[in-house]
Amino acid sequence: MEINGEGPSLGSNKYKMKEESTPSTLVSNGCVDYKGRIADKQATGGWKASPFIIVNEVAERLAFFAIAVNMVAYLVREMHQSLPDAATHVTDWIGAAYVLTLLGAFIADAYLGRFLTIILFSCIYAVGMVLLTLSASIASLRPPHCTKKPCIRASSGQTAFIYCALALIALGTGGIKPCVSSFGADQFDESDPDEAHKKYAFFNWFFFAINMGALLGITLLVYIQVKFGWAWGFGVPTAIMIVSILILAAGFWKYRYQKPMGSVFTRFVQVLVVSMRNHMRGVEVGREVDLYEVSTRESDIFGARKLAHTEQYRFLDKAAVTTDPECTTKNRWRLCTVTQIEEFKSFIRILPVWASTIALAISFAQLSTFFIGQATIMDRKLGPHFEIPAGSTPVFSAINALVLVPIYEKLVVPVLRPKTGHPRGITSLQRMGIGLFVSIFAMVSAALVEKKRREHYSDSLSVFWLFPQCFLIGTAEVFTYVGQLEFFYDEATDGTRSISSAMFLSEIGIGSWLSTAIVKIIEKTSGGVRKGWLRDDLNRSRLDYFYWILTGINGVNFLVYLWVARRYKGRNGSGGSVRNESMVVGVVGNVENEDDKGEFRSMVI
Template sequence: MANSDSGDKEAHRSSKHGGWITLPFMLVTLLGMSITYFGWVMNLIVFLIEEFNIKSIAAVQISNIVNGVVNMLPVVAAILADSFFGNIPVISASAFISLTGISLLTLIASLDYLRPRPCETGSILCQSPSKLQLGILYAALALVITGTAGTRFILASAGANQYKKPKEQGRFFNWYFFTLYGGAITGTTAIVYAQDNASWKLGFGLCVAANLISFIVFVAGKRLYEHDQPLGSPYTSLVRVLVAATMKRKAVISYKDEDYHHRELEKETKTYVAMPSKSFRFLNRAALKTEGDSNNNMWRLCSVQEVEDFKAVLRLVPLWTSVMFLSAPLAVQMSMTVLQAMVMDRKLGPHFKVSAGSMQVIALVSGCVFIILNNWTTYPMYQKLIRKPLTPLQKVGVGHVLTILSMAISAVVEAKRLKTVENSHLMSVLWLVPALVINGIGEAFHFPANIAIFYGEFPESLRNTASSLTSVVMGISFYLSTALIDVIQRTTKWLPNDINHGRVDNVYLVLVIIGVSNFGYFLVCSWFYNYRNLKNDDHEQDPKDVTN
């Protein structure tokens, strides 16, 4: 009778919370936060150069650091949500923090004494920003970065949590990606255009409005959401495996099932294994029963499933590193494209001028279009011709090739642009379009596929933070790009503050070499990688995935 009552309560709770009624609240929140984020970050380099008199390469470095932090912090937000507070409170607090930060940026753009005086026309001497001005700027950036990190990826898991069936969760993710790209395109075009052609005050003010609407709408739907319960840090079990294996490092490994510890609940999961695998055998000792072990001492005795989960994470590390070196060239290209556009002819007709910070919208639109085309035409046609589907790692491999091609085209275009500078002729900014289009197509292949790999292959206890870990990879790549630019600037003369006197084409050639080397490394990693969970999905993918 008690079980019946609890079942009735659960059904009653589920009927009143979650489901498709929450979709408009989630999507409006995501749309507003995306417009806000892309509205300030895509034109940050131009803002630093024009409003704070910061040198171009230094502005690029600051922008890369900002992008790196934005992509690194989501994993912290995910841990806080999973371990302590839950998704909904973290999103609410983060949206408010972002609103505070973007309001402060608007204040900076509105009050002259919060910025250095503009450079005089024709003068090479410009007033540097004071420590106070830089302090307020960095405080504003810290707030909007924190707010963005706590919403963008957490909204994905919070939205998916509103649905019980995997099919419904899949439909939500489709809406999520379309809305994310829609917000990115709006912020990169409309907001950046307002900043460049009207005023920074108006541009940032529009971001404030978008952020405020997001915050109000999300809070208004709070009573409708299915609230997740914090279950403690999912990373604790990973640490316990390493500690337990180290404590029993002298124990002799057994080949009998009964010598290893299992938990009853794990036997019902689809990933249950009776014996630990032979790879990373040192870790098997964590689940080995020895004298003095107690089921209550979780730091000395782990289950076989926990050991295998830890191994699953370790197996993904090589692929993880290959994604970093795939994203680093893209981060450099994103920064260099803005600098190139600033010294090119951006006029399209007599009355319209393209904003330098808006050039990245080409890659966004291209990526959005080809995500649709891939799912509707490319992948089905491939499966019809080859009689088996493209595996996630094969899709990532295609993304690698297209990224290398994009860098090569950028090198050729920049070499041609430098020749036009010698003739005192400005090259049209449209020459940057082909490389950006190919960049977007490559992202349409590798970005969703990488998320599928991390989400599908990570242990179930870590799936809520799998997408945020993908973001961490992107964040590290921005730091790698910053380090690469710094090394090139210190050792060569390719990156002066005026790139018309530099050799950005050589920088792109270096990125091509890095890309080719990384692609070779990725092929080796994909050859040796065995799928853990994805081979059991509806697509019946091969356990051994060779990208060629």
């Protein structure tokens, strides 16, 4: 099979080199500086720009976790909702926040770019935080204090106000989350071996920053809420979020920017439409069939590099077969390029991996709901004068991440690298597998501890018995989350980076919604809120049964993941990611991309 160009070309001259920069200091990934020039490595990007991005993420995570761990208690105590209802409302809200990352990614890739999208949605986030603070500060926005059962329920107006605040926060999160990790990775040129190595270090430290924000949110801000009230508990993160927007904006002249490349979903639909049309016309793809590709150095997708043709999903190759020599080659609803088709193939390849890692998010959703519910009725005394706030229980998970990331980056990777020959020690698929395996034992621990607490100790068991399940969930997150950061960024193409990041973040949202669905199913099938497994009174509930169900789900999911991962073929032709970016070839000419499975053929770049 051959790749057919549309004619001779000297290549794109869109960007002109500036006299003050030599070719060796210019990035090769199409990023530009704030003046629209090709970015210079000496003046932009790298660790000169990354701290501004990381600070914004710390602030966003601090605010989000300060709300997430407190919201169940706020809805129960201040808005007078039942515990199961409050837990499902919080998981629904978390789910919406992460699923909305798909919207944020679409806007970033198609229209605004990552930087402007982060700024815009950070402002929306801040407005939601202000409204939430007002809900906690103004008495008329909450029902009267409950003095006897049954409590007076919140009015429709009061409920609508707080839900509006939470909706804006969820929308803001949806716009920030898929862009910030990709925007940070954009600051490193993957064709430069030194910067490529730093990029993967950035992913680890980015995750470290996420957990630093979470740690501050579930300790310092929860303490402020307990000590000074809900208004301060929500008001402080609001102020921090506003300051972080100013800090992010202050670094604009140091950043490298990827320009919007148009709607990736439109390109996907074009490939499907053209391949189906050609299939209906009886078009066949054989080794002697020419596939269409533009002959310029850059691809037809604005700002994106060309992609090598692969043999996988050959049905889609029909979209690049020229059926009418008279037809214009500019109409992508009639003829697609190889790069456009390979972009869609890359997206399809990651879907099984994406689907087989959702189960961890179901277990992770318990960290901010039922784990905290357990802590509320356990002995939380730390010495004679201090009681640990129930909302700070997830600190066991966050501390674990803060400890494991530096150990893994500084000690484990250097030891594994010479043994495995992989630049990151182990592949991202292997790293995700370790996390999914550990999640099984996290829920086993949760079930055993809850059974022990309910049957023998009621409210006298120390909250530190929750440490194993929180620690193991944190360990699972360290391995899986960072592995996902690496995997979904690496397997994405230039035009799908934000969408790819949003895909793995949407897992958390879908997992939260699935958690809600499982809770509702268990409530209805086990006897309802009064007689079922999950009641307002956890001492009369069978929460351990719920945890055993999650254990079974994690176990089955792990086996499915093993099957998917063993058969995965990345766009670099290997069975695992991350690619060794130092081996990327960035010159004009014929490039032969070979691998041990023969998945790739040559193409003209």
